[in-house]
Every structure is written in C-alpha cells, then in structure tokens.
Amino acid sequence: MAAEVHELTRDDDIATVMAGLGRRARAAAHGLATAPAEQKNAALAAMAAALRARTAEILEANAGDVQAAQAKGTAAAFLDRLRLDPARIEAMAKGIEDIAALADPVGAVIAEWDRPNGLHIERVRTPLGVIGVIFESRPNVTADAGALCLKAGNAVILRPGSESFHSARAIQACLAEGLGAAGLPADAIQIVPTTDRAAVGEMLKGLDGNVDVIVPRGGRSLVSRVQTEARVPVFAHLEGICHVYVHAPADLEMAIAVVINAKMRRTGICGAAETLLIDRALAGTHLKPIVAALIDAGCQVRGDETVQAADARVVPAKPEDFGKEFLDAIIAVRVVDGLDAAIAHIAAHSSGHTEAIITDDQAAADAFFARVDSAILLHNASTQFADGGEFGMGAEIGIATGRMHARGPVGVEQLTSFKYRVRGTGQTRP
Amino acid sequence: MAAEVHELTRDDDIATVMAGLGRRARAAAHGLATAPAEQKNAALAAMAAALRARTAEILEANAGDVQAAQAKGTAAAFLDRLRLDPARIEAMAKGIEDIAALADPVGAVIAEWDRPNGLHIERVRTPLGVIGVIFESRPNVTADAGALCLKAGNAVILRPGSESFHSARAIQACLAEGLGAAGLPADAIQIVPTTDRAAVGEMLKGLDGNVDVIVPRGGRSLVSRVQTEARVPVFAHLEGICHVYVHAPADLEMAIAVVINAKMRRTGICGAAETLLIDRALAGTHLKPIVAALIDAGCQVRGDETVQAADARVVPAKPEDFGKEFLDAIIAVRVVDGLDAAIAHIAAHSSGHTEAIITDDQAAADAFFARVDSAILLHNASTQFADGGEFGMGAEIGIATGRMHARGPVGVEQLTSFKYRVRGTGQTRP
Numbered sequence: 001m002a003a004e005v006h007e008l009t010r011d012d013d014i015a016t017v018m019a020g021l022g023r024r025a026r027a028a029a030h031g032l033a034t035a036p037a038e039q040k041n042a043a044l045a046a047m048a049a050a051l052r053a054r055t056a057e058i059l060e061a062n063a064g065d066v067q068a069a070q071a072k073g074t075a076a077a078f079l080d081r082l083r084l085d086p087a088r089i090e091a092m093a094k095g096i097e098d099i100a101a102l103a104d105p106v107g108a109v110i111a112e113w114d115r116p117n118g119l120h121i122e123r124v125r126t127p128l129g130v131i132g133v134i135f136e137s138r139p140n141v142t143a144d145a146g147a148l149c150l151k152a153g154n155a156v157i158l159r160p161g162s163e164s165f166h167s168a169r170a171i172q173a174c175l176a177e178g179l180g181a182a183g184l185p186a187d188a189i190q191i192v193p194t195t196d197r198a199a200v201g202e203m204l205k206g207l208d209g210n211v212d213v214i215v216p217r218g219g220r221s222l223v224s225r226v227q228t229e230a231r232v233p234v235f236a237h238l239e240g241i242c243h244v245y246v247h248a249p250a251d252l253e254m255a256i257a258v259v260i261n262a263k264m265r266r267t268g269i270c271g272a273a274e275t276l277l278i279d280r281a282l283a284g285t286h287l288k289p290i291v292a293a294l295i296d297a298g299c300q301v302r303g304d305e306t307v308q309a310a311d312a313r314v315v316p317a318k319p320e321d322f323g324k325e326f327l328d329a330i331i332a333v334r335v336v337d338g339l340d341a342a343i344a345h346i347a348a349h350s351s352g353h354t355e356a357i358i359t360d361d362q363a364a365a366d367a368f369f370a371r372v373d374s375a376i377l378l379h380n381a382s383t384q385f386a387d388g389g390e391f392g393m394g395a396e397i398g399i400a401t402g403r404m405h406a407r408g409p410v411g412v413e414q415l416t417s418f419k420y421r422v423r424g425t426g427q428t429r430p
Numbered sequence: 431m432a433a434e435v436h437e438l439t440r441d442d443d444i445a446t447v448m449a450g451l452g453r454r455a456r457a458a459a460h461g462l463a464t465a466p467a468e469q470k471n472a473a474l475a476a477m478a479a480a481l482r483a484r485t486a487e488i489l490e491a492n493a494g495d496v497q498a499a500q501a502k503g504t505a506a507a508f509l510d511r512l513r514l515d516p517a518r519i520e521a522m523a524k525g526i527e528d529i530a531a532l533a534d535p536v537g538a539v540i541a542e543w544d545r546p547n548g549l550h551i552e553r554v555r556t557p558l559g560v561i562g563v564i565f566e567s568r569p570n571v572t573a574d575a576g577a578l579c580l581k582a583g584n585a586v587i588l589r590p591g592s593e594s595f596h597s598a599r600a601i602q603a604c605l606a607e608g609l610g611a612a613g614l615p616a617d618a619i620q621i622v623p624t625t626d627r628a629a630v631g632e633m634l635k636g637l638d639g640n641v642d643v644i645v646p647r648g649g650r651s652l653v654s655r656v657q658t659e660a661r662v663p664v665f666a667h668l669e670g671i672c673h674v675y676v677h678a679p680a681d682l683e684m685a686i687a688v689v690i691n692a693k694m695r696r697t698g699i700c701g702a703a704e705t706l707l708i709d710r711a712l713a714g715t716h717l718k719p720i721v722a723a724l725i726d727a728g729c730q731v732r733g734d735e736t737v738q739a740a741d742a743r744v745v746p747a748k749p750e751d752f753g754k755e756f757l758d759a760i761i762a763v764r765v766v767d768g769l770d771a772a773i774a775h776i777a778a779h780s781s782g783h784t785e786a787i788i789t790d791d792q793a794a795a796d797a798f799f800a801r802v803d804s805a806i807l808l809h810n811a812s813t814q815f816a817d818g819g820e821f822g823m824g825a826e827i828g829i830a831t832g833r834m835h836a837r838g839p840v841g842v843e844q845l846t847s848f849k850y851r852v853r854g855t856g857q858t859r860p
Contacts, residue, residue, distance in 0.1 A: 030777075030803075033803065034800055034801055107800070113822060115820070115821075115822055119811055119815065121821060121822070126803065126833075128833055128834075129833055212833060212834070213834065231661070233663060233834050251856070254856035257856060257858055258856060258857075258858060260858075261858035261859060262858075265858070265859055347460075365853075369851045370464055370537070371464055373460075373463065373556065373849070374849065375849055375850065376849070376850045376852065377849065377850065377851050377852065378852040378853075378854060379851075379852070379853045379854060380853070380854045380855055380856050380857070381549055381852055381853075381854030381855075381856070381857040381858075382857065382858045382859050384858075384859040385549065385852065385854075385857070385859055387859075390545070390549075390859065391545075391551060391850075392543060392545055392551070403556075403558055403559055403642060403847035404558075404642070404643065404663050404834060404835045404847070405834045405835040407847055407848055407849065408849070408850050417833035417834070417837055418837060419803070419804065419805055419806070419807065419837065419838070420805065420806045420807065420821075420838050421799045421807050421809075422806065422807065422808040422809070422811055422815065423795075423808075423809050423810070423811075424808060424809060424810040424811030425810055425811075426681070426684035426687060426688060426810050426811070427688075427810070427811040427812065427815070428687055428688060428690075428691035428695070428811075428812045428814075429691060429695055429812050429814040429815055429817075429820065
C-alpha cells in the first residue's frame with residue numbers, strides 16, 4: 001500500500017468534501033450539456049497544448065511518484081505503467097487531439113420517424129451526466145478519461161491510485177487550464193483530493209445522486225470491489241477470458257496466424273485469448289501444427305490428453321486452467337466434439353468479453369454468432385481487435401461486459417444518453 | 431393493506447423460493463435468447479387464445495379479488511383499476527396480438543460499418559435477460575408485461591399486488607399455457623407465489639444476479655421504494671410533473687387546444703400537464719382566454735397575481751403548487767419573463783418526464799429542445815402524446831426518466847441489449 005495523499009486539512013470530513021465534488025460536477029455538467037462542439041474542441045486543443053507546455057512539471061511530479069513507489073519495492077511492471085517520459089506525454093496530448101477530431105455525439109439524431117398524425121419524432125443524443133473514474137497506476141488515464149468525458153458533454157470525477165496521485169494531479173491541472181482557456185467550467189474535470197479509500201466508498205454510493213456511472217480502470221480487485229459495492233451503474237469487465245474455437249473446415253495457415261496473434265501479440269490485455277478449443281474433426285490435421293506454432297512462439301500450452309499426445313512439450317491442463325485469465329504466455333487447449341460442445345464450453349467458462357471462431361463454414365460461424373452471448377464475437381479474426389480504437393470508435397474508456405446501456409468498447413457514444421424531440425402543428429391526443 | 435396471499439407452505443423460506451425463481455428465470459432466458467421470431471409469435475397467439483378461452487376462469491378469480499377489496503372498503507378508483515370484464519380481457523388478448531405483430535427486435539442490426547483492414551462490424555440487438563416487474567392493482571399488467579418481455583426474448587418475474595393476486599395468477603396461467611403450446615419454457619413468465627413484501631425485497635436485491643432490471647408499475651410510494659432499495663437498474667419515473675410553456679408569438683387557438691388537451695384529456699396519467707407557463711409578452715392577449723378555457727372545461731386554475739387578475743375564478747397559487755403532480759383537474763399557472771425564465775422554472779420544478787412549448791418562433795422551440803433536459807420534449811403538441819403507443823413503438827412497459835439504457839417510453843427495443851459481430855478473412859492485429 002502506498003502512503004495516503006491528502007490535500008485536505010485534518011478538519012475536513014471526507015464525506016463532506018466528496019459531496020461538494022459531486023455538487024460541483026453536477027453544476028458543471030449542466031453547463032457542458034449545451035456547450036457547442038467548437039467550444040469543447042477548443043478546450044481539448046488547449047489541454048493538449050498545456051500538456052506539452054508543462055511537460056517538465058508533469059515529469060517532476062511523476063518522478064516523485066516513481067521514487068516513492070521504488071522505495072516501497074514496487075514490481076517492475078507496475079513501475080513501467082506508472083513512469084512517464086516525454087514520448088508518453090506527447091502521446092497523451094496527441095490522444096486528446098484525436099478525441100477532439102471525433103464527431104460530436106451530443107445532438108446527433110439517432111433515429112427519426114413520422115407518425116400518421118403528422119408528429120415528427122427524433123431521438124437525439126444528450127450527455128449522460130457525471131462520470132466517476134477510479135483508476136490505479138497509469139497516470140495517462142487522467143487525460144484519456146477527462147478528454148473522452150468532456151467530448152460527450154459529461155463532467156468527470158477522477159480518483160487516481162495513491163501511487164500515481166501527483167502525476168495525475170499535474171495532468172489534471174493541464175486539463176483544467178484547457179477548460180478555462182475555452183471558457184468552460186473547471187469543475188468539469190475534478191480530481192479527488194485525497195487517496196483515502198473512504199473517498200472511493202463515497203463515490204460508489206453515488207454522491208447524493210451526483211454520479212451517474214462509475215468506470216473502474218485497473219486490476220481485478222479494484223473492479224471487483226467497484227462492482228460489488230457500487231450503488232450506481234458500472235461500466236466494466238472483471239476479466240477477459242477470451243476463447244478461440246477452430247471449427248472444421250478451417251484454413252490451417254489462417255488458424256495458426258489468428259491463434260498466435262490472439263494469444264501472443266500482447267498477453268497482458270483483456271482481449272488476449274486464454275483458451276483454445278479445437279474441433280475433434282481437426283485433431284489429425286490442425287492440432288499438431290497450431291500447438292507447435294504456439295510453443296515455438298514462446299507460449300506454454302496446457303492441454304487435455306489429446307493435445308498432450310500431439311506435442312511432447314504440452315503440459316497437462318488442470319480443470320481450473322479452463323476459465324483462467326492467465327494474462328501471460330500461457331494458453332489452455334482442449335479438443336471439443338464440434339460446435340455444440342464448443343458453445344457449451346464457452347457458456348460455462350467465458351467472462352462474456354470476446355470470443356472468436358475460425359472456420360470456412362459460414363453456417364457454423366452464423367450459429368456461433370447467434371448462440372454465444374459475449375459482448376464481442378469474431379469470425380476469422382483475432383480477439384485482440386476487441387478495442388475501441390480498432391472498432392473505429394476513436395478512444396475508449398474501457399470495455400464493458402454488462403448488458404445495460406454500454407456493452408463492448410465504451411467510447412464517446414456509449415458515454416451519452418438520449419431524449420426525444422417531437423415536432424407538431426398543434427396536435428392533440430384523441 | 432390487503433391480506434397476504436401465499437402459495438407457499440409454512441416451511442418455505444421466502445429468500446430460498448425467490449432464489450429458485452431467479453435461477454429458473456435465468457435458465458429460461460438462455461433458451462429464449464435464440465428462440466426464432468415465429469416461435470415467440472406462436473406463443474403470443476396461443477396466449478391470446480387462452481385468455482379468450484379461459485375468460486370465465488379469469489373473471490371468477492377477479493371477482494374474488496374485487497370482493498375482498500370491497501370488503502376492506504377500498505376506494506372506487508382502485509376498484510375500477512382492479513375490476514375485469516369480458517371487454518377488458520378481450521383488450522388484453524388483442525394487446526398481445528398487437529405485440530406479436532411488432533417486428534422482432536432480437537437479431538436486428540442497429541449499426542454496421544467497415545474498417546480499413548476489411549473487418550465488417552455489426553452491432554446487433556440481443557435480449558436483456560431477466561426483467562422483474564412489480565405492480566399493484568391492474569391485473570392487465572400481467573399480460574402486457576409478460577408479452578412485451580417475451581417478444582424481446584426476456585424472461586420475466588411478475589409480482590402483482592396483494593389485491594390483484596388471484597386475477598394475475600389466472601392470467602399468468604394463460605400465458606404459461608401459450609408458452610407451452612409453442613414449446614417455450616414455462617419459466618419464461620413466472621409469478622411470485624406470495625404477496626409477502628419480503629419477496630419484493632429479494633427481487634430488489636437482484637436474486638443473486640438473476641434479475642437484470644426492475645420495472646415498477648404503480649403509485650408513487652411503490653416507485654419510490656423500488657428506486658431507493660433496488661440494487662439493480664430500474665426503468666421508472668417517480669412523477670410526471672409536465673410543463674406547457676406558451677411563448678410569443680403563438681397561435682391562440684392552437685395554444686388553447688393544446689393546453690386543454692394536455693391538462694384535461696385524462697388528468698390521472700403521467701403525461702398530463704401540471705403547470706402552465708405563459709410568456710409575459712402574451713399576458714395581455716393569451717392569458718385570459720387560455721385561463722377561461724381551462725376553467726370552463728372544469729379545471730381549477732391556481733395562479734400567480736397576474737393570472738388572478740385575468741380571471742376572478744382563479745385561486746391563488748401557493749409556492750408548492752409549482753412542481754406538484756395533481757393528477758386531477760387542477761393546474762398551476764404562472765406568467766414568466768420569456769424563454770430563459772421558463773427554462774429556469776422547468777429546471778427547478780420538472781421531474782424530467784415531458785415538457786411542451788407552444789410557439790410560432792422556431793428558434794425559441796429549438797432552444798427549448800436543446801436546453802430542457804427531460805425525456806420527452808414537444809413543440810406545438812400535447813404532453814399527453816408521451817406514450818409508447820403514440821410514439822409508434824407498439825406497447826410500452828412504462829416511461830423512464832433515468833438516463834441509463836432506456837429513457838422515455840420503454841417498448842420492446844428498450845428491453846434489449848446488444849452485442850458485436852465482427853467478420854474477417856484472417857485479420858490479425860499489428
């Protein structure tokens with residue numbers, strides 16, 4: 001545990017401080033809701049400029065965070081996520097400019113139709129309101145989440161982890177500067193001024209109705225706490241236990257390429273494949289070369305008996321290896337008796353995030369699409385495409401596996417609500 | 431309070447019974463998710479036929495409920511909502527047939543696009559899962575909600591009020607018969623076998639993750655309890671404090687017609703106008719005839735001093751009359767200083783349900799549409815159009831004022847979620 005950071009005095013009561021944050025966020029959200037696209041984009045441009053101009057300040061704040069984390073003996077992977085350099089700050093600035101370049105979702109007409117009585121009805125996007133973002137080590141979430149929420153006309157309350165607090169604070173100061181430069185309320189992007197965990201508890205209770213949705217960004221324990229305790233909706237996924245199923249007939253070269261990419265491109269992301277299912281009809285032809293390719297690429301293969309027989313380097317799989325999120329160069333492999341068995345296995349073990357089928361059989365792919373209930377389903381493509389940027393949504397604030405409001409990548413459109421505009425000429429209801 | 435009704439034995443624990451309902455609903459929902467439209471429609475047709483065939487049984491059950499309610503001295507309006515007759519049962523059957531005739535939302539492609547790498551992405555509707563419906567006196571909610579949820583591929587758990595329990599049970603038996611006739615799981619439409627309020631508490635806790643959303647149908651106290659206690663999302667509105675604002679210039683005849691309809695067509699529905707705001711620029715021309723028309727139509731007008739001066743029959747308005755849901759032939763009327771004042775009044779007093787502007791000034795109407803944050807906004811049309819049927823959605827399960835997932839009328843489309851289907855030709859992520 002990092003030491004707690006407070007910008008509060010001893011007399012401040014955390015519940016009171018947090019309630020004030022909520023009220024200011026709500027007031028800012030009212031102002032943002034009708035802000036023109038140009039004004040929001042001007043703020044985003046000014047934020048990017050401020051990040052570049054104040055790079056030295058941000059690096060200094062970050063150096064303090066890194067030093068404190070090192071002193072505690074924090075793991076190297078964690079330090080890597082925490083550490084900023086000029087290239088990472090430039091990437092943040094560029095990311096904000098990319099968000100500015102997206103179409104403004106607010107006011108977009110999602111659907112429109114006419115009624116026989118002459119009424120014209122439109123469903124139009126509105127901001128969602130106030131978003132609470134709770135994150136851990138990566139300071140860049142400050143910039144990404146702040147910019148995405150602003151683009152969709154929402155206010156945001158950011159709660160960084162103890163370890164990244166000073167870095168996040170320095171970045172948030174740049175965002176506030178950008179808001180001010182464009183004449184938007186600085187309270188549109190606030191940061192919780194303490195890392196006391198009680199502040200998280202207050203956010204999860206919804207700050208008297210002033211938080212509309214919570215987005216946790218971080219490891220399993222953070223997401224689990226948020227999902228369990230939150231009294232407001234949560235956009236999140238607990239795990240990404242992604243499956244790839246190879247169904248006969250399937251092109252062997254494609255199968256190898258997609259499986260290797262799905263597992264090995266990056267093993268630590270939620271869209272990485274964790275389990276490979278191979279149709280028994282392919283056990284004599286595809287199993288051995290796919291398994292060999294995985295092992296040759298540096299992946300440990302944990303397989304059932306048939307898989308073990310295919311390659312001496314295969315490690316026996318334990319039952320709990322199926323449904324496990326390795327987030328590492330390890331994959332569980334099983335031979336299944338066709339499509340129904342594959343779908344049943346996925347239903348039993350999936351986390352509802354992303355699954356892929358590799359096959360030349362279009363009917364089997366259609367059945368897989370219809371019957372597997374995960375946020376993202378792919379046919380003949382890598383599970384690592386489970387990403388808002390790869391979907392063409394621009395940036396994303398995360399991937400959701402819930403079924404309410406947002407599912408899959410959560411981009412600017414998923415951070416909106418809607419209302420109805422009805423235009424008449426004096427119609428009265430009979 | 432009505433006497434509690436139990437179909438349980440003394441040894442049954444309510445939490446255990448409810449958990450079982452939840453598990454069976456989830457299992458049924460899995461089956462429904464891939465049921466073809468034809469099968470669901472066959473079930474709906476069989477339900478309608480069963481309602482007609484078993485009209486006598488339903489009336490007998492209802493007579494028992496009515497007798498018990500009368501014995502307790504229940505109010506006439508309540509008895510009217512509770513009482514069934516052959517015409518009302520026929521209307522239920524016809525309502526189910528209308529739902530069958532709607533387009534099947536499940537599998538509909540909401541959006542699709544291509545990526546530069548050749549991936550084709552589709553966002554397609556899926557069922558939401560398990561819906562919990564908690565209602566009070568109207569037995570017809572059993573049929574409406576059961577049919578709507580089924581059409582969208584959802585399982586539903588119905589919890590009728592004590593007073594309508596036997597009527598609801600008889601109707602649900604017809605729905606179960608229809609499900610069985612079409613080969614669909616009878617657990618798709620279950621009824622809570624007790625009216626013990628502890629069962630409601632269990633539903634609001636979500637039955638171990640087996641209830642995805644709760645829809646309360648009833649009075650303010652029911653909705654308030656559900657909104658306060660529910661640990662799962664709720665589609666509801668607490669009140670319908672609907673405003674009509676008449677802005678200069680406005681056609682006087684149209685203003686009178688729309689105001690009278692908005693207030694007086696039916697005074698007890700959530701889309702009925704409760705407050706009338708009149709632009710001060712119209713105080714000399716429109717105020718007097720509009721107020722006179724309301725009073726002549728049998729409406730009590732509670733007005734500010736300017737309104738009182740316009741007609742001797744106006745009653746002085748108290749501050750609390752603004753923002754009050756009268757649900758009666760009473761309206762609060764206030765003269766406001768133009769559009770900004772009207773919007774500020776609405777922001778302070780509205781329940782976020784429905785507001786209308788009457789004006790010939792298109793720019794004012796556009797500003798009203800942009801700046802008023804309610805689920806439904808109308809220009810030159812009556813607030814009583816706030817209804818799923820009038821919107822062309824077919825039936826609705828209610829009107830939601832929340833901002834998550836559903837807002838405004840909740841019809842079959844709002845009872846769905848979605849997933850992504852991605853079709854490739856072997857793409858791997860660089």
